[in-house]
Amino acid sequence: MLRARNTVSAIAITAIATFLFATDINAQVTSYAPQVGKPHPDFILPSIGDGEPLQLSSYRGKKVLLMHFASW
Amino acid sequence: MWQATIKKLAPRNLAVLGVVQEQHAERTRLYKQWKQYDFPIAQDPVTKLGVAVVPIFIAIDEHGIVRNTRLSPRDLAKFLETEFDAPDVPALARNRETNFAKLAAEDDSVENLCMLGDQEMLFHDSGPESNNKAIAAYRSALAKDPKNGMILFRLGAAFRQRYDEQSHDDSDFDQASKYWTLAMEANPRQYIWRRRIEQYGPRLQKPYPFYDWFGTAIKEIKERGEVPVKLTVELTQSELADRSKPDYSNQDSMPEVTDGLERDNGQLISIESTMVPGFAKPGKPATVHLRLVAKGAKWNNESTPLTVWVDSESSKLSKHLLTFENPNEANSNENRALEFDVLVGEGDAGSISGFALYNVCTEDGVCMYRRQDFTIAVPASAEATSAEAMD
Numbered sequence: 010m011l012r013a014r015n016t017v018s019a020i021a022i023t024a025i026a027t028f029l030f031a032t033d034i035n036a037q038v039t040s041y042a043p044q045v046g047k048p049h050p051d052f053i054l055p056s057i058g059d060g061e062p063l064q065l066s067s068y069r070g071k072k073v074l075l076m077h078f079a080s081w
Numbered sequence: 082m083w084q085a086t087i088k089k090l091a092p093r094n095l096a097v098l099g100v101v102q103e104q105h106a107e108r109t110r111l112y113k114q115w116k117q118y119d120f121p122i123a124q125d126p127v128t129k130l131g132v133a134v135v136p137i138f139i140a141i142d143e144h145g146i147v148r149n150t151r152l153s154p155r156d157l158a159k160f161l162e163t164e165f166d167a168p169d170v171p172a173l174a175r176n177r178e179t180n181f182a183k184l185a186a187e188d189d190s191v192e193n194l195c196m197l198g199d200q201e202m203l204f205h206d207s208g209p210e211s212n213n214k215a216i217a218a219y220r221s222a223l224a225k226d227p228k229n230g231m232i233l234f235r236l237g238a239a240f241r242q243r244y245d246e247q248s249h250d251d252s253d254f255d256q257a258s259k260y261w262t263l264a265m266e267a268n269p270r271q272y273i274w275r276r277r278i279e280q281y282g283p284r285l286q287k288p289y290p291f292y293d294w295f296g297t298a299i300k301e302i303k304e305r306g307e308v309p310v311k312l313t314v315e316l317t318q319s320e321l322a323d324r325s326k327p328d329y330s331n332q333d334s335m336p337e338v339t340d341g342l343e344r345d346n347g348q349l350i351s352i353e354s355t356m357v358p359g360f361a362k363p364g365k366p367a368t369v370h371l372r373l374v375a376k377g378a379k380w381n382n383e384s385t386p387l388t389v390w391v392d393s394e395s396s397k398l399s400k401h402l403l404t405f406e407n408p409n410e411a412n413s414n415e416n417r418a419l420e421f422d423v424l425v426g427e428g429d430a431g432s433i434s435g436f437a438l439y440n441v442c443t444e445d446g447v448c449m450y451r452r453q454d455f456t457i458a459v460p461a462s463a464e465a466t467s468a469e470a471m472d
Contacts, residue, residue: 047146049146051145055106057106063098068098068141069144070143072094072140076099078099
């Protein structure tokens with residue numbers, strides 16, 4: 010297997026996805042445009058490690074520094 | 082400056098979350114190891130979030146509300162000190178349907194088809210089957226919205242992901258390049274898509290070195306006594322910054338005439354080609370990637386090395402003679418990557434013809450010297466080619 014992707018069981022997917030917010034980014038096919046004063050759309054993406062997927066809403070209750078970057 | 086600020090302030094109820102725009106996760110894992118980042122990083126290989134530029138630093142309060150979309154290190158302490166009121170936000174939507182295959186079957190909207198494709202790309206690890214499902218879902222979405230750059234880019238990423246599998250179609254990288262090129266033409270201001278093409282494209286068109294940090298990272302990680310993260314997909318030359326100017330007037334000598342040599346028709350070694358960008362424009366360079374895959378034999382490294390000759394009547398080439406240095410072991414079966422740039426002339430984009438000369442040995446120990454002839458199409462500009470007509 011050459012690629013590095015997260016293996017997530019169907020159970021984990023379901024468990025995670027049931028906590029999506031109404032304003033989720035799951036169906037996003039447009040541009041990223043978070044607005045000050047508005048909720049940040051929730052999202053679930055695979056971790057670059059072997060851990061569980063990362064979901065923004067799981068950090069609710071903490072202040073979050075969200076960094077979008079590239080390694081190239 | 083960010084790293085020092087985060088280390089200082091993170092204990093103050095701050096969660097740091099990274100989202101990286103990267104097709105190959107292990108490259109970011111190596112970067113993370115090198116930089117000693119201790120915060121979680123998510124990967125968005127399909128620009129699912131729609132991010133068009135990086136870096137972006139967003140401050141989100143404890144209620145999930147965006148407080149700053151251009152956060153600087155100087156702003157972070159103030160953000161942490163500020164108490165934000167709980168706003169009137171939408172309630173959690175629990176038990177939402179997450180069977181995207183079912184959703185897409187009931188309503189094959191672009192959104193549902195993309196969600197199905199994303200799910201297969203990002204979260205299912207059943208290898209080629211997942212890739213095939215993702216490609217099928219994105220294709221269906223594209224049929225409904227043929228010029229949607231988000232779908233075009235995702236489809237390209239899915240093809241590239243399948244290309245990196247042991248089991249792939251010979252044209253997967255070529256398909257990826259073409260869909261990425263169409264995506265970029267649909268939205269020229271989407272810099273993440275542009276970078277994906279530049280990553281594999283002509284060196285002089287790169288705005289900055291892409292992966293030149295690799296050598297330093299590996300050296301410094303080893304000096305710390307650690308084992309660097311191993312790459313599962315090796316870097317190609319085009320992903321490193323070599324600012325040497327291509328010499329399109331080169332006078333490489335063609336290997337001695339080998340017309341009489343017995344031909345391999347691809348059963349021993351298959352030759353795959355990809356042009357980046359996916360469509361040629363007169364006067365604009367493109368990079369041609371060749372990948373030679375040992376299918377029915379192993380490379381014989383105890384004889385003359387792999388040699389490839391390429392030529393074109395309609396285009397100028399940065400190199401005509403390409404060679405691959407033999408590894409140390411007697412036999413090997415690695416994929417071999419070679420690259421050259423092409424400068425397309427006016428008029429017909431035409432094609433590149435060539436042949437490869439190689440020494441291989443079969444499993445039963447029979448070693449042979451073979452020639453394989455090939456032709457590489459140089460497709461013209463994207464306007465003349467619809468996405469649907471590519472396959």
